[in-house]
Amino acid sequence: MKFDVVIGGAGLAGSTAARVFADAGKKVLVVEKHRHVAGHCHDFRDDAGITVHTYGPHIFHTNDKGVWEFVRRFTDFHYLQHRVLSYAGGKLVPFPVNRDTINEVFGVNIATGDVSAFLQAEVERSKFNMPLRNFRDAVVSQVGERLYELFFKNYTLKQWGRDPETLSPEIAKRIPVRSNRDDRYFSDRYQGVPGRGYTRMVENMLDHPGIAVMLGADYFDAIKSFAAPLSIFTGELDVYFGRKHGELAYRSLDIEFETLDRERFQEAPVVNYPNDYDWTRITEFKLLSGETSKKTTVCYEYPKEKGEPYYVVMDDENMAKREKYIAETRILEERPLGAGKVLFVGRLAEYTYYNMDQVIGATMKKVLPLVQ
Numbered sequence: 001m002k003f004d005v006v007i008g009g010a011g012l013a014g015s016t017a018a019r020v021f022a023d024a025g026k027k028v029l030v031v032e033k034h035r036h037v038a039g040h041c042h043d044f045r046d047d048a049g050i051t052v053h054t055y056g057p058h059i060f061h062t063n064d065k066g067v068w069e070f071v072r073r074f075t076d077f078h079y080l081q082h083r084v085l086s087y088a089g090g091k092l093v094p095f096p097v098n099r100d101t102i103n104e105v106f107g108v109n110i111a112t113g114d115v116s117a118f119l120q121a122e123v124e125r126s127k128f129n130m131p132l133r134n135f136r137d138a139v140v141s142q143v144g145e146r147l148y149e150l151f152f153k154n155y156t157l158k159q160w161g162r163d164p165e166t167l168s169p170e171i172a173k174r175i176p177v178r179s180n181r182d183d184r185y186f187s188d189r190y191q192g193v194p195g196r197g198y199t200r201m202v203e204n205m206l207d208h209p210g211i212a213v214m215l216g217a218d219y220f221d222a223i224k225s226f227a228a229p230l231s232i233f234t235g236e237l238d239v240y241f242g243r244k245h246g247e248l249a250y251r252s253l254d255i256e257f258e259t260l261d262r263e264r265f266q267e268a269p270v271v272n273y274p275n276d277y278d279w280t281r282i283t284e285f286k287l288l289s290g291e292t293s294k295k296t297t298v299c300y301e302y303p304k305e306k307g308e309p310y311y312v313v314m315d316d317e318n319m320a321k322r323e324k325y326i327a328e329t330r331i332l333e334e335r336p337l338g339a340g341k342v343l344f345v346g347r348l349a350e351y352t353y354y355n356m357d358q359v360i361g362a363t364m365k366k367v368l369p370l371v372q
């Protein structure tokens with residue numbers, strides 16, 4: 001059988017690319033090494049009838065209308081404005097830091113209009129490097145040392161197993177700080193979780209007469225048997241190149257699921273534990289999906305050094321290796337069709353922290369010019 005495109009990986013990157021090519025009349029083979037599609041946003045219904053996320057909680061959020069319209073072709077959504085609480089100093093307080101967080105942790109009663117001045121005073125009495133050199137600098141420059149110590153320092157130590165002063169300031173750009181009472185975790189215009197789960201959404205993306213899917217199969221074997229004018233790789237960047245510039249590090253997680261014989265466990269879908277216990281956070285899935293059940297399922301996340309690749313490690317050493325690999329990908333990406341052209345898309349193949357909408361957007365940006 002002849003294919004126009006062979007794709008390694010049936011996560012969001014691979015499935016988006018497959019669908020775009022299939023919609024344009026191309027024959028596509030998707031090869032996935034796991035026995036399930038959807039990659040890291042895989043989910044399934046557990047014995048309590050609750051949809052749980054295999055690789056940790058996933059909330060879809062985007063400001064990109066094109067991406068939102070694309071995913072809505074394949075699923076309805078349970079609309080959800082995601083909220084997170086943080087267990088800090090013996091209290092559950094809103095996170096990201098907002099006016100209520102400050103009032104509760106410092107026992108003050110400042111008004112919305114005074115939050116910026118309060119944070120500014122916190123920042124001014126703190127010491128940090130300018131220009132920002134590391135994660136600590138990035139956070140302290142936004143909220144000051146006291147809030148950094150309470151919410152970020154130990155959480156980061158748990159999450160990354162590294163001193164925050166050795167991590168890139170880029171990571172802290174993802175932390176929103178609010179001067180009002182907005183307690184939503186994300187402020188994107190479109191938010192929710194797929195009504196029948198991410199796995200079903202991705203299955204629907206791949207459900208096209210032009211797409212064949214091989215599960216439990218390896219891309220590197222498949223491209224030997226199914227030569228195609230174009231291939232797309234969404235797996236690990238360093239693995240593609242035989243780790244010739246060294247191994248790229250990932251932070252991993254142990255995720256422990258527990259089903260409890262009670263209707264409700266906690267006060268928010270996600271509760272962070274920056275300072276107490278060994279887990280970083282607990283998620284109660286029915287509060288994400290809106291499902292009802294006499295039982296409830298939660299998961300505890302324990303960060304660890306090795307295992308399933310979850311988070312890219314943005315330190316200088318890894319970023320320098322990444323640059324070398326990305327230079328190699330450019331050569332393959334620029335080749336003409338039929339002459340060994342390969343595209344690299346997604347969080348593993350680009351060694352970049354991407355949210356789901358960013359993966360879809362980045363994939364479309366690379367593949368759409370080839371079908372127009």
Ligand SMILES: Cc1cc2nc3c(=O)[nH]c(=O)nc-3n(C[C@H](O)[C@H](O)[C@H](O)COP(=O)(O)OP(=O)(O)OC[C@H]3O[C@@H](n4cnc5c(N)ncnc54)[C@H](O)[C@@H]3O)c2cc1C
Binds near residue numbers: 011013038041217236
């Ligand atoms: C704990 C956690 C929570 C997250 N929460 C959110 C969230 O709330 N909201 C959000 O927007 N994003 C979230 N994300 C990010 C989200 O998971 C990713 O952006 C997205 O799933 C990445 O899609 P992908 O296709 O690039 O990669 P993946 O989902 O990893 O897919 C790559 C696929 O390629 C396959 N593969 C690799 N090598 C080979 C090979 N040689 N042969 C065949 N197949 C191969 C893999 O098995 C995998 O299925 C979270 C990530 C994590 C880790």
